[in-house]
Amino acid sequence: MTDARLRRSIATVSLSGLLAAKLDTIAAAGFDGVEIFDNDLIASPLTPSEVAKRCADLGLRIELFQPVRDVEGVRPDDFPAVVRRVARKLDVAAALGAPVVLLCSNVQPDAVDDPDLSAAQLARLGDLAAERGLVLAFEALAWGRHVDRVGQAWDIVRHADHPAVTLAVDTFHLLSRGDDARALDGVPGDRIGFLQVADAPLLDMDVLEWSRHHRCFPGQGTMDVTGVVEAVLAAGYDGPLSLEVFSDVVRESPAAATARDGLRSLVHLEDDLARRDPAAVPVAPPAPARADAAFLELPADPTTDDLLDRLGFTLAGWHRHKPVARWRNGSAEVLVNAAATGPALGIVASPVAQVAERARALHWPSVDVTRTTGDTRLPGIVSPAGVPVFVSAAHDEADDWRRDFGPATDANDGWTGIDHVGVAVPGHTLNEEVAFLRTLLGLEPATLEEFIDPHGRVRSRAFRPASGDLRLVVNVPDVGARRAPSGVVQVAFRCTDLLAEIRRLRAVGVPLMPVTANYYADLDARFDLEPALLADLRAHDVLYDRSGDGELLHAYTPVLPQGFCVELLERRGGYDGYGAANTHVRLAAQAS
């Protein structure tokens, strides 16, 4: 890969709305080019040459016209009609000024399974293209009738042996059939006429439904998109990287948000590619090597001070110049900021300047990277779900957030830190939130879990770094017409003796979520607990889980006026989860 950036393109079918508005949106998001989707053009009052002019005015290159379907493997009697149809579509492409036209493998029930026939037919169509100065790119649809793998499409292109007949590579089609980059071994880059990129979560379903409803931008799913793109580039392809994504989410989302998200995914893909190539210049500094939880910031409010006091936090100092109080309970830190409007999260991720620069380079919004006299640099970046994340350096480094607070009182021997923070996001921003956590901070998602909620369901995904103690749990509450919570919905602190802590909290009047007697009968049936422990758990409304030798004890407050519930937990042995088996009990208690 050279320093020359690949052109960034997106298919108009990837966005909601009508063609003219889509073009404006795509240009505004910063793309270099666009694939024109035939149905978008058909439904548009703009003629092809008006579309071409509009794109030229917007500085957008029309990279591709797509798709033309069912053009090879056609019974010879039917082929003249195909030739006529393709000729008309090529005329449209020529009027658009689209240099490449995408042909998809035949999906018709009467398609003929004969690669030689397909090759001969593509060669004939190649003549039509060449006459107009165009190139055809042939794609194996994953649900093609006979041609559904990229290797088959390449064999046909090779046998067509026509300069205007090339291979189209689409990462979704290739990867969804179980192939990987090796399927492109031996394909010369100059025979690859187009590269479409899309990712998807791993789903065991009909591939057409999977493609229609669940594609997402590179880095948001589980496919090795980068590996395929790397292979295509290594072969010498120098055309655009073009996004073609469909899903229920993007269909219903505002086009501008989708376009912004798509562009960001390409920038990250370029960064990912550059990191694999020692000769390349990365787009952004690398993601931080580790990430730890630092503090929770809350808006100032008398009930918050009272809550913190009862929870066992003590006032440990004030910010040097700002109305921000530092509260501590052992290693658990909470800032109360008179200027804050909602909860925020502080994390440790060094070097701070590098994280801020990475956010900027990857197009994540940076809300505050200023340094005022005497203040440490504490860049604030708002996650797509709206949660501000402040990035601090580690203890005693120059940009350690504690430096703003002067000497603190000694840590008492209380809680051992922030265990995890739960954030609720609407379903349509899940992919963006996932991309934020993965690309900026290098966090990795665990499996998607799903819980029954009395009014719907909650999809949940936990994120952790390769190194460091930061844990974030992203929830999507699907609750129909009801108003779903959003933002920080749960703050979990860690301690070493949960039962003692709960006793103390109860003594000072902290409200705790009641747990049913039936829950303890079930616990007993499942785990055969020591009667004394079972009695203790029951007496204190403490939930319990076990996995291998590890145990989890945890308890919750109800949802507080601050908008979230506080969880306190004790991990014993190697327990590494979040008490998923108890989630339905918590959701029911919070709904009642």
Place this chain on the structure above:
Amino acid sequence: MTDARLRRSIATVSLSGLLAAKLDTIAAAGFDGVEIFDNDLIASPLTPSEVAKRCADLGLRIELFQPVRDVEGVRPDDFPAVVRRVARKLDVAAALGAPVVLLCSNVQPDAVDDPDLSAAQLARLGDLAAERGLVLAFEALAWGRHVDRVGQAWDIVRHADHPAVTLAVDTFHLLSRGDDARALDGVPGDRIGFLQVADAPLLDMDVLEWSRHHRCFPGQGTMDVTGVVEAVLAAGYDGPLSLEVFSDVVRESPAAATARDGLRSLVHLEDDLARRDPAAVPVAPPAPARADAAFLELPADPTTDDLLDRLGFTLAGWHRHKPVARWRNGSAEVLVNAAATGPALGIVASPVAQVAERARALHWPSVDVTRTTGDTRLPGIVSPAGVPVFVSAAHDEADDWRRDFGPATDANDGWTGIDHVGVAVPGHTLNEEVAFLRTLLGLEPATLEEFIDPHGRVRSRAFRPASGDLRLVVNVPDVGARRAPSGVVQVAFRCTDLLAEIRRLRAVGVPLMPVTANYYADLDARFDLEPALLADLRAHDVLYDRSGDGELLHAYTPVLPQGFCVELLERRGGYDGYGAANTHVRLAAQAS
């Protein structure tokens, strides 16, 4: 089947909400019994005996406690813990007064594939059940690790050879694995301990996801639920019919609506069963043998009279006593009713009294079945989507709606009738609307189609009777946060010379939906039309489709102040569809 009705039951897991409220809702809907879902109980503050008392007070029988998981095919070392766990769960069932406890086949990765071991373990658990006067019912989960088909479960139950160990049959699990009623050949009815009924649409996806998200009530999907139930009853089973349904829709829907819909599905299932048994008394009169479109009713409004006039309708008479005008264009009939508040549909389905009685017996709401002096009987039934449907007898029968209107002027030689009516419903009422059209009127759904809309997508399903010209198209617009249309959104009339009609409509100022030039270029590419026809279509903004020898010409008004668009169409040859290939063009035009 005897006249004694089977008990009607539903699993609490099938409803949203919390246990106590679910029980109230289930009783209010008219069920005889209930399955208690363990997680509902665990999350409930009511003890098992309090639940038993509440059910007794509500007149609800607790039919089943469910599920107890991973209890057979367990490594012998682990079995003592299973025995302990099952014993505790049986104690809960006994406290509930649930006579039967559902055990599911083992899904754990370490499950042992040894039917003899499973049988021996079930026999041991049978002893525990017998001691408590309970019966176990063993179910093959469709995603069981080794036991995933009903035949395997039956082999294990047979080999367990224990009076307290019986087979559970769940229509979803049985049918989703590709089995049918024959899988139960030779299973004696008294060895079937429980029968759960659920339907589902045919989907090619992981069976666990399919089960979790897409189950529906019997008659709403595509499975032969009745066939399996018939076999179970023929074998001599006399326990309850119990609904166990999960889906994203029911999870988010109000419990009362779900319970009402579920009960209705059981009543229809009983009716369906009785029709297969010459000795049985059906629950309801049969569905009408044929169904035809009769008229469209619109609220009175000066703009409506003007619209009808321009469309070519003429005033053909007045209702004898009511402020209802009859407008006609050939055989297309429209009533304008000063008392109506929205569009309604009149259909011909004889005998009228029988349809009204069927609606009542199947629990569909009947809004108007009165007969006033001199009026024909015209029962009005509101569809779940809120569209009133008036049922008339055929021409010259006693309950022919025309009798209310006195002698009409001669029909001019205009349009040939109402072709179809499009109704938009919110996604969560789709199953109910489908059940209404299928069970009450005997309409059959075509394949589900899906169209891209500029702001989302539209799922669409056409319904027709076995005999008669009635055509209804049910649409679900999924448009994110936007306000989706609902009720009657499209009224299509049929004519014999569309181009002439459009010329006439245009001359009198009827607004027509403009069609793009690009559409005609695409038509030409696809169909190689006669240049004169193509020019005519283009000149008149007429859409075109072809299928085999059949052709469709159709045109639309924009969405009118009445809330719907009018389509006018001409079917040539055997064209039997709705111009699906043009839907994206219409949706784009209507969105712009």
